[in-house]
Amino acid sequence: MQLKNLLQAFVSLFYPKLCVTCGEPLVAGENYFCLECFLKLPKTNYHLIPDNRTTDRFAGKIPVAKGASYLYYSKGGLSQKLIAEIKYRDNRNLGEWMGVLLAKDWLPGGFFH
Ligand SMILES: [Zn+2]
Numbered sequence: 001m002q003l004k005n006l007l008q009a010f011v012s013l014f015y016p017k018l019c020v021t022c023g024e025p026l027v028a029g030e031n032y033f034c035l036e037c038f039l040k041l042p043k044t045n046y047h048l049i050p051d052n053r054t055t056d057r058f059a060g061k062i063p064v065a066k067g068a069s070y071l072y073y074s075k076g077g078l079s080q081k082l083i084a085e086i087k088y089r090d091n092r093n094l095g096e097w098m099g100v101l102l103a104k105d106w107l108p109g110g111f112f113h
Contacts, residue, residue, distance in 0.1 A: 009028075017030075019032070019033055019034040019037050020032050020033065020081065020082065020085050020091070020094060021033060021037045021078050021081045021082065022034060022036070022037050024036075031097060032094050032097050037078060040078060041071060041078060041079075041101075042071050042072040042074070042077065042078060042079060043070065043071060043072075043105070044068065044069050044070065044071060044072055046067075046068035047068040047105070047106045047109055047111040048109055048111075049068075050066070052067070052068060052069075053069070054067040054068050054069045055067040055068075066111065068106075068111065070098070070101075070102045070105075082094070082098065086098070
């Protein structure tokens with residue numbers, strides 16, 4: 001184990017990183033979410049559907065070549081907790097991490113081409 005990893009493990013004994021949605025302590029290899037919450041992310045997969053609820057919202061208002069939402073929103077749900085964490089607690093690192101997750105999911109389908 002490298003010194004940096006050893007130091008991080010020691011610090012996490014007293015200040016464990018917690019899941020941003022359920023508050024449970026994270027284990028090694030988890031970022032921001034515990035595995036259970038990560039698997040429960042309410043993904044829309046709208047990037048695979050050209051005419052979806054997101055593009056419908058803009059229909060007739062502005063020209064839209066493509067549109068999609070990453071997660072479904074539900075009051076009190078995971079997505080609301082994520083938005084609150086990013087927007088009201090200024091957790092920019094979580095916002096960047098969500099962008100990484102989105103890119104990993106959407107790049108293979110060619111959404112950004
Ligand atoms: Zn969790």
